[in-house]
Amino acid sequence: MKDLMPEVKGMQAIKARPIVVKKLEELGALVSIEDYTHNVGKCERCKTTVEPRVSEQWFVKMKDLAKPAIDAVKNEDVKFVPKKYEKIYFNWMNNIQDWCISRQLWWGHRIPAYYCQDCGHINVAKKMPEKCEKCGSNNLKQDPDTLDTWFSSALWPFSTLGWPNKDAEDLKMFYPTNVLVTAYDIITFWVSRMVFSGYYAMKEKPFSDVLIHGIVRDSQGRKMSKTLGNGVDPIEVIDKYGADSLRFSVLSGTTMGNDIKYMPEKLEQASNFANKIWNAAKFIIMNRPEESKIIEYKNSKDKKLNVEDKWILNKLNKLVKEVTSNIEKYDLGIAIDKIYNFMWNEYCDWYIEMAKIRLYNGSEEEKINTSFVLDEVFRTCLKLLHPFMPFVTSKIYENLVKYDNKDLMVSSWPEAREDINYDNEEDLTEKIKKMIVEIRNIRNTKNIHPTKKSELIFISNSHADNLQELEGILLKLGFGNKVTIRKTKENIPEDSINILENDLELYIPLEGLIDKEEEKKRLEEEKKRLESEVARCEKMLSNPGFVNKAPKAKVEEEQEKLNKYKEMLDKVLEQL
Secondary structure, eight states, X not given: OOTTSGGGTTOOHHHHHHHHHHHHHHHTOOOOOOOOOOOOOBOTTTOOBOOOOOOOOOEEOOHHHHHHHHHHHHTTSSEEESGGGHXXXXXXXXXXXXXXXXXXXXXXXXXXXXXXXXXXXXXXXXXXXXXXXXXXXXXEEEOXXXXXXXXXXXXXXXXXXXXXXXTOHHHHHHSSEEEEEEEGGGIIIIIHHHHHHHHHHHSSOSEEEEEEEOOEEOTTSOBOOTTTTOOOOHHHHHHHHOHHHHHXXXXXXXXXXXXXXXXXXXXXXXXXXXXXXHHHHHHHHHHOOOHHHHHHHHHOSOOOOOHHHHHHHHHHHHHHHHHHHHHHTTOHHHHHHHHHHIIIIIIIIIIHHHHHHHHHHXXXXXXXXXXXHHHHHHHHHHHHHTTTSHHHHHHHHTTSOXXXXXXXXXXXXXXXXXXXXXXXXHHHHHHHHHHHHHHHHHHHHTTOOTTOOEEEEEEOSSOXXXXXXXXXXXXXXXXXXXXXXXXXXXXXXXXXXXXXETTEEEEEEOTTTSOHHHHHHHHHHHHHHXXXXXXXXXXXXXXXXXXXXXXXXXXXXXHHHHHHHHHHHHHHHHHO
């Protein structure tokens, strides 16, 4: 208690209460005593009741400081990404209150105020004055309070670069900077204060863009806190999965400004991806010819590129354009997912499998050519992935062909090339990929042993030369023993399976691959099963009791099942 009432001066408030009540009684000022529910503030950590008290504090007058900071965002000198977070900023700045900057803490910048113990004058100075500016006394004592942490943090953009020395090299080089990255919960505490402090101290904005990300929450969507005990120690996660996997997991599938749920399964996915590219690097390095031959090939003007080389280079060129654009627009979650899908699916699962054919069985020239493309595509992918997974990409990059001595971090960012335009080759290769997948599905459905090969008969008027070039891939990945390219469908064996992809048609004779009677028996059994499922679904969906009473999602689920079973039945009938 303060000295408003002598009987309780300096006493704890809770002990002073009965004395205050008694005094009110004595004065005849006590109206009534009753029980009531009260919202009592508690300390978040120790649960002690928080007792407000009147005290003298230091304030900063804010109205004049806020104006240039408001104008900066209005004029888009400072931009928020996503733009919707301007609303929080403006709401705070337009309704600004004078800022209490003094704190009763052990650590922090001390308040630069010195009290004269003789005359009581307050001396404010950068350093301890030798004497009181009013009475000349040297009996001065500094204010024990510290500055608000956010006051110190607000000085960060320039105080770390040599300010107040305006000629400091770092200050000239790095102020103002480009991007501030932070979460939405400290827009008012930190971002707003850095902006007005920058204009006050430097007469210029501290940064151009404010990129707002979400908060990492637990798997239930709750904010992580000591009170709930649901926090995750990043050091423990890094020890188990690696820092790259942690970075990947909190970026993949996210959009700026939205909260992120911490999901361990995404860490597994990220860790598996790191292993995937590590193993891809080992394959490239183990199977490449001498580095000097690849460097010589890179510098040569006459490069022999196969259809699959042109396909992967064309896809890569589009990837570079898209990822660069995504990063420039701060769509980081989209960018990393595109890189992931390209490296895992297109490069590792398809191109490396295609490349093995020439690496293992091709001529020396073909091996050099293939190794060059493998290295070139992988090198570019590592550059695109480096901002997201810096450690594993740097380590791998060190072991690729050394065209120069630059580390990955300071190498040039990939640029899309206008001279790469292999859309026709990409279109054909995508069709071939779909056909290979369909061949695998058919063989799996019909239980055809992998050692049994078949003739692959293509009907095409426009892709003959390129199909001939892809023969090795078709034989290996399409389980073929012979590739035939025709212009008409004459003399196609009657028992052939047909796969159609726009203007490209494929027939696979089944003779020698399956036992017709066994296959017919299997299809008849499958037909009976599917007819039974179709009848069950139709009966359920024709029952008004089910349709009217069951949840809408359940009815829709049954309708989807019916459609799926009918589609499967049509395919079985077609095969029969």
